[in-house]
Structures are given as structure tokens and as C-alpha cells.
Amino acid sequence: DAGVTQSPTHLIKTRGQQVTLRCSPKSGHDTVSWYQQALGQGPQFIFQYYEEEERQRGNFPDRFSGHQFPNYSSELNVNALLLGDSALYLCASSSTGGTSYEQYFGPGTRLTVT
């Protein structure tokens, strides 16, 4: 039973560039949430996708956008990268049910913006 997978594991970008991160949910899960985790901090909710729609969004600018595909996999896109976007980006999946309390996390993508 495959867990949540993310790619790439590490990424180095330059300010102003654009980046796309990918996530495949755990088998049987249809809901994907994305988080940004700065060093020494708790994860910050970016958005959640369900049925290919953004169901909820956290306090992140429009530079952060996403997509969910019919097979439930998801992408996170960040445009016009800033130095402050350097962080660990976590993808989490869960099953339908309306609650988000039990989520399964992928290993994350470490993004460094120089």
C-alpha cells in the first residue's frame, strides 16, 4: 500500500522563478492538502483540494495556486518566488468525510530560493 509520495525531494530556484511541486495521495484517499513549514515552525495550511476543486484556502497570496487531477494527484505552483518562500512543502492526503483531522503526510519537498 503506497503512502503519500512527493516530487522532487529537493529543489533550488532563483528569485522570480516559478516552481511546480507534485503529490500523489495515499491509495484510497481523495483529498489533498498542502502545507508550508518553515524551519522550527508548525506547518501552515496553504489549501485543500477535493473533487478537483479548491475547497479551502489559508492565508497565502495568489502566487500560490494548485490543481487536482482526476486520479486525485495534485500540484502546487508558486510564481514569482521570493526568498521567504524557502521552506519544506508538505502534501497530506485524507479520505472523504468532511473532517481533516487525520491526515497522512508525504516526505515533503525542500525548496530553497536564492
Place this chain on the structure above:
Amino acid sequence: GQSLEQPSEVTAVEGAIVQINCTYQTSGFYGLSWYQQHDGGAPTFLSYNALDGLEETGRFSSFLSRSDSYGYLLLQELQMKDSASYFCAVDSNYQLIWGAGTKLIIKP
């Protein structure tokens, strides 16, 4: 605003019991979750409380008081492998709102 407060660091001895507290202030609340994260690893789900009271899962227990906006995670029979960061997170309208985490240091 929305906020969760938990101690930044707790130190305990192997075999002992430790309690990690969490107070929260959020606009919506369905329940309180606890996650464990080892250095360099992904968060893993530990427990969830939607109603007041104690939930027990093996060596870990979690408590919630909705009227006090307060919860705690209790870890018993501490083992060295329990050294990690522990996060409380509020389940609120399709999102998890996280605390900054408590680093648990265990001494032999």
C-alpha cells in the same frame, strides 16, 4: 486571529511520564489533533479529540476541554525514540491550524 500555544521545549527522563499542553483560540473548532514529527521526517498522526475527555492509544493519551479551549498530550513510559517535536492542531472547516510545536528531549 487564530492561535495555538504550546511550550517550545520539554525535557524528561526515559521511562517517565510527560504532559504537553496546548491552548487554542480559533474561529472554528471541530476537534484537536496531535501529530509527531521526527527531525527531517513528516508529521504522523497520533490522536484526535472531538469531545471533552480523555482518549487513550497505547502509551499516548490526549485530553480535551472545549470550555477551557485546552488540551494536552500525555506520553507514558517514555522511550528514546519518542524524542521528536509534537504539534497540536485544530480541525477547523477543512483545514488544520497548527501550533509551533513542542520539542521533547529525553535523557537516559
